[in-house]
Amino acid sequence: MSGAFRIPSAGRLSQAKTARFSFDGQSYTGIEGDTLASALLANGVHLVGRSFKYHRPRGFLSAGAEEPNALVQIERDAARKAPNIRATVQELYDGLVASSQNRWPSLAFDVGAVNDIASPLFSAGFYYKTFMWPKAAWKSLYEPKIRAAAGLGVSPDKPDPDHYSSRYAHCDVLVLGGGAAGIAAALAAAETGARVILADEHADFGGSLRFETGAKIDGQDGYGWAQAAIAKLKGMDNVRVLSRTTAFGYYAQNFVGLVERVSDHLQSPGHDLPRERLWQVRAKRVVLATGSIERHMVFADNDRPGIMLASAARIYLNHYGVAVGKNVGVYTANDSAYAAAIDLKKAGVNIAAIVDLRDHPTGPVIDEARALGIEINFGRAVIRAGGKLRVTSMTVQPKNGGGERTIPVDAILMSAGWTPSVHLFSQSRGKVAFNDETKRFVPGIYAQDCVSVGACNGTDGLSASIDEAYAAGAKAAKDAGAKTAKGTKPKVDASESWSRGMLGAAPGAGPDKTVKAFVDFQNDVTAKDIRQAVHEGMRSIEHVKRFTTNGMATDQGKTSNMHGLAIAAETLGKPIPEVGLTTFRAPYTPVTFGAIVSHARGPLFDPTRKTAIHPWAEAHGAVFEDVGQWKRAWYFPKAGEDMHAAVDRECVAVRTNAGLFDASTLGKIEVVGPDAAKFMELLYTNPWEKLEPGRCRYGIMLREDGFIYDDGVVGRLAPDRFHVTTTTGGAPRVMNHMEDYLQTEFPHLNVWLTSITEQWAVIAVQGPKSRDIIAPLVEGIDMSDGALPHMSVREGKICGVPTRLFRMSFTGERGFEVNVPADYGQAVWEALWAEGQKHGATAYGTEAMHVLRAEKGYIIVGQDTDGTVTPNDAGLDWAVGKKKTDFVGIRGLTRPDLVAKGRKQLVGLKTKDPKVVLEEGAQIVADPKQAIPMKMIGHVTSSYWSQNCGRSIALALVAGGRDRMGETLYVPMPNGVIEVEITGMVFFDETGGRLNG
């Protein structure tokens, strides 16, 4: 037997298939097909959680996604701990382990419940008011305490071992919601041949047909019809049916995000199965058939375990075969709760009494209840519930006051009416409209190509819903380009239908009362809190919401929003539509990060770019650093060397013999065409027209505002062909910048731009022996200084493969950059390396490259410049063509602030103590004795130990720096003030003789 409250004759689950599970360490038995909620209820367990603020005992309110109370922790193993799982949604599997949350030391005895007794202190806006003073206490005391007390559940502390997948899908008609209306719409659309996707959040389809016993469609009971229709749809090639799939977000142009829970319901999911699958669907038309959600009654202590929505009790009985109690009370303001009472009574459960707020309701369900001998009380209210860990009684009073009567019960079913689920409609940016007669918000003005059908559209009755949905499904398909439907509309033979209900607080929880009548269960918001928010000056419902936190919990106010709004409107003395509804936002229900991240984790998070020479560097022990997406060899430590030792050795070797450096990541763009030189003139500050083919020039690119954007050496291969290099990180944006001007500002220029970064591997060979290393391998290029001077380029062959050989230097030594097709990169490197071994060459990494260039005062754009540095500031005025009439940035350069005196200029710094290496980013002051905050006149941009100079070196941006040569300035640091002297930017070989050395 799977629980004392299981009724063998009721429900649709097979009693033979049992599943064992545990909750808070206690073992229970359920049935396959149960949710954790139905299985616990079958075992008589109602108490499953503690509320967020007051730590009040809580049970199940609902049987679905709207559940605010029954949040549990599910643990498969140490790494698979999922907090805040709604027990009403989690399907049972054999071996499931669940535990309650937000309680200590135990669920039945929770110390935090003292908050409930002290609740007058914790009224609406409590946090805003209380923790304001003293200010310093917020960080040290209040915040840590609040954080420890807050939060639901415990997050896993290990990486998620599961995998998630992601699919894009396109369809003609996307139907969201698989109840009667959704199925009818899907059938109509599918019969036209249109591509249809039908999704429902539950494990099985049918929506309210899962509990409505009175529905008959096409001669079958409603649930049976739904299953047959789904089977038919699944058999159609043009239809995709997704169960356990929640549409959580409705975005622009009918782009809908759905998450499919693929394996959370399985006992041992195979490793080939993802845990969840994210569907990103673009639909030509969307049919919203999201149904409606029942509201609770707002009365004192309406949160006691055992008090639940009437429809939930009906699902537990009619689908799962579980009675929610043995002696059940009913409190309602509409007919639907009667059906629950009737079903339970017929199943043998005692109905203690029905309490109906309405004065003289009539109808078939009322007659039937009366005929079954159920006590019915009209015009009366339940003014309070008794019991603590489980409801024990309901106290009834005529709604306008009078004698009280307490009726013992072990469960109370309640229904204040039904709220159309307009969440997705509202997310689509549609505007809801308030229907004054039925007191509900329904879809009003549509913003996208979608249509709402059935209960979510405020359509009452099964027959009307199916008619509307079938017509809408056919129209959606037609609008999407399909033919006319040729099927037949489902025929409703019998159905149930309800009347209206009520909004707001019930009698006994009115403005004159201080009782705890809960509006929002998950955030512990009572009717009194909402009134208090209004009394304290909140006028907009958006303010009331934030002040009270009504509707802000993980359930997003699915049961509470309308009650909260009605109470606020009543207190404000305004009609509901004037107070307005808060905006619905995605996600409809919580979505895991895993589903959103999908496979984009770890190495797949971002592409990794590796050069052709990477494997060689790896094999030779390189330590790599990330530069954008590139992996670059940082330094090549030998046995026993730390980074400093390795970099010092590499730097000295380059200046003594030679070094090989993988410069392949350098951005490279080929600028080709009859107007290539004109284009270069416009994009760079330098003059290009007169640069002879075969020569190179250091180019500076500005933005229109006059600040340095990028730099690099440009070689002119032919009158109409430039080989442009950019910084490693700047390549894509420089390409974009060039394309932008070429396409939009200078479209008259006949030029093509091609990114060639990945086509050419670049091997820098630098040092006095560099020519000796390269020359034996080169064919067809005269390597003499006369024929190939510094800053020139030749095309020829090296090791038998084509090369663009640049004579250039980023070290100040005689240097070459050997460009070869990337596929030959490693082979040519290995040949150069073998040759280099004869001359004492070393491989060096980016760190040595940085030090060597700083020794020569060569800047790195983005390190020594920061987007506010002009060529003049950087000491590069010589690179700006003075005779040019136009280039990008020419006007920006003459802006008043850019020509003003006292701008920060790039200079060299030498510490007075040569052994002290400054920190990059350190601030510079003129007088270290001044009061704090000191006037900062600049900062260090580059700083290194230079083994070649035998001292530390640094570059800095300093106000009026070039006029301060020889001045002593100060760098205040936590451990004391460092004295520095302003110098030129060149620390090594000031005359530049080594370029030809």
Next chain:
Amino acid sequence: MLLIRCPYCEEERPELEFRNAGEAHIARSANMAGESDDDFEKFFFIRSNPKGIIYERWRHIHGCARFFNAVRDTVTDKFVMTYKAGEPKPSKLPGAVK
């Protein structure tokens, strides 16, 4: 995710393929060096930032790589139309009243 019609590819493609490139129809002066401070300010710094219809530049960067112009409503986020770079600002918008 928005669908954007590339006027060169002549089809709607997902937003991921595109990159916004700021406001459109701000012409760079043919005599840039001679611009007054006020004119340069207008050209470089001042943008309309409207509530409603905006004319802006987009690039089909992960597609045909062309820059083009678009008319978008900043309230609804809807694209009204797109057109090729260099074409004049449309005098009449499709679906506009009057």
